[in-house]
Amino acid sequence: MRLWMIGCGNMGSAMLRRWVDSGTVAAGDVDVVNRTDRALPDGVRQARDLPDGPLPDVVVLGVKPQQLADVAARFAGRLADVPLLVSMLAGCDPATLSAAFPGPVAVQTMPNLPVELGRGVVAIHAPAAPDAARATVDRLMAPLGLVEWFDDPARFAAAGALSGTAPAFVFRVIDALAAGGRAIGLSPQEAAAVALAAVEGAAAMAAASDRTPAALADAVASPGGMTREGLNVLDADRALDTLFERTLTAVARRGEEMAAAAKG
Ligand SMILES: NC(=O)C1=CN([C@@H]2O[C@H](COP(=O)(O)OP(=O)(O)OC[C@H]3O[C@@H](n4cnc5c(N)ncnc54)[C@H](O)[C@@H]3O)[C@@H](O)[C@H]2O)C=CC1
Ligand SMILES: O=C(O)[C@@H]1CCC=N1
Structure with a gap:
């Protein structure tokens, strides 16, 4: 699975380490955009901008919620044909994500830090996501720990x-x-x-x-x-x-x- 990660700090890097450790994603198939370089698994490429070349299977959004408009202004056009956008931004629901990034199926998640050990929790909210997108998200999240889907927005927010x-x-x-x-x-x-x-x-x-x-x-x-x-x-x-x-x-x-x- 090819991943682009826009914003890969404390939370994103915890997920990424588990994905690489569990063999879910090969480090060489991951491109990260960060403001400044962070410690990431060996083999992951890290830059200030998206790479040229073919689009990934999934874009993972891991900036602070306040940076959504900024990254959308920079990257939404480039990502319009990516199939799936998985966000960890607190408070940004699928409609808000789709308005910022038209095109991909938008999936809202709330992970927690122990995902790094495969002992975390990932709550997921994407009631309109088609089955194929759900299956991809399940494959990606399964190694992180307990994965729970919530169609009801209030219960997702509480979880x-x-x-x-x-x-x-x-x-x-x-x-x-x-x-x-x-x-x-x-x-x-x-x-x-x-x-x-x-x-x-x-x-x-x-x-x-x-x-x-x-x-x-x-x-x-x-x-x-x-x-x-x-x-x-x-x-x-x-x-x-x-x-x-x-x-x-x-x-x-x-x-x-x-x-x-x-x-x-
Ligand atoms: N820390 C946690 O335990 C959890 C965090 N989250 C969510 O994860 C997101 C990130 O939180 P943290 O990892 O704690 O923050 P962080 O500050 O550690 O990471 C943010 C990353 O985004 C990058 N970034 C910032 N602006 C950017 C831009 N314009 N373009 C590209 N990259 C940019 C930074 O370089 C940094 O690596 C937030 O939306 C938060 O709601 C969700 C669940 C738990
Ligand atoms: O404090 C925050 O807003 C983020 C979301 C949950 C954990 N960290």
Whole structure:
């Protein structure tokens, strides 16, 4: 599969590394346009402009949403006969993408950073895409992790808001657990190592187990023991639930603002 990637930064390069590592795409079949060179897999060509020569099978759009108009002004004419445009731009729906880039089938996605390990989530929204385009997108996204299609725009927005941002919140939880460890006497290095290993093991266990996370938490909490005292703090007044409800509400509100701005 030949790819052109317009904007390949933190998110685009995570996808690209997995595509190359998994053999889904050959590095030599990828051309990237970036403002400045980034570290990308060996063999990927990187430049300030699109290459001459034959068109690719897929164009992947990975600039910031605010740059959509700029890249459309520069590249839309050249891309009119490309079959498929896959965007990761938050808030830019297929109609907005098609208005900016007339011609290709436009597919809106919301990936997250762990796709680099094949352990990510990719939410996809393209209700009008024909079956052939869907099949190509499925082939491209399958090695990245959990792939979910949402025809309903509101559910796509909610899924993307959760999956796209959650890694950042989990990274914060790792740091917060380490801060807790420091507060009870560990060194910074000890606290960081123990917190990370505990989160990694717990996430793997939750994924492998047929028990719910709530049941697993109860399994950790020996009657009358230490964990219950800690859970009592987190659960009081639904403290943790309330914090994440507020967090995701802020995320969703910003997503709506970005979608409104993208529509103009
Ligand atoms: N970072 C993340 O975890 C996620 C990001 N996204 C989406 O991915 C997109 C990119 O985000 P990041 O990778 O975090 O940003 P980034 O700043 O790391 O990457 C943007 C890339 O676009 C390039 N670029 C900027 N203007 C350009 C132009 N006019 N022509 C060509 N290339 C240009 C830059 O050189 C850079 O490599 C955004 O639209 C964001 O909504 C979606 C899901 C998760
Ligand atoms: O923060 C953002 O807007 C992008 C989309 C989800 C993750 N990063």
